[in-house]
Amino acid sequence: RMTKYYVVEVEYCGPNPYDVQNVDIDRYEITTTPPRISATGDVCTYGFLGTYNNVARYALGEYDSLAAAEYSVQTESLRGHQYRRDPEEDLPPDVQAVYRLGRYAPVTDDVLGQWLENSVDISADDTDTDLVRQAGALRYELEEEGHYCVTPARMLSALETLRDKARRGIDD
Structure with a gap:
């Protein structure tokens, strides 16, 4: 069975979005674990997954390669924006890449x-x-x-x- 790659948008939706602890939560993750709807546990490759602790998650597609998943994030979700990629050593085992808006990390x-x-x-x-x-x-x-x-x-x-x-x- 060939590995599939999934794109998930993670977005802060709570109060005080510009506070330093909230401003860098928003990201796009590429994972090898299929995203699941939090309420039911059902696999969902496109659509709203749920909200927990003021953080909403959305599935944005399934891809046959990491390159295809990255291309979709860079050309659709982040098109026209500056973005940065988290260092690979900081990622959980099933997460292949994390992209965040902005060229630089938020200032403390x-x-x-x-x-x-x-x-x-x-x-x-x-x-x-x-x-x-x-x-x-x-x-x-x-x-x-x-x-x-x-x-x-x-x-x-x-x-x-x-x-x-x-x-x-x-x-x-």
Whole structure:
């Protein structure tokens, strides 16, 4: 019997999607184990598999080769996006490949905080518009310098936190 390969989309669907612990859950897995519907245990090669702990799973097809499965992920699901592949040594035995959106891994809260404190000068007078303007450029800069990615919402939130700190400093 020839080995079959299955593509499964894993997607975070819970609260606070931009929090660092949730932002990198989304992925496409290529596995040699047929996906099963969580409610019934039935094998399902295309369709909704279920949700558990705020994570939804979808079967996206069955393929005769790893190359065909990878091609489908790269040309259909990830078409037009930058993506990265997890290192093979990090994968469970039945998982052949994992693809995630984005060129780089998400930045941790600590690294983002340190980087911003060294990279920007946020004052108590900065308006929301000022912060929005800075957020885009800073996201690009962080990616180029630090090889991390950050969502627009998360970057803006971090800048607002710095502005709030500056405002509290004035009030004290």
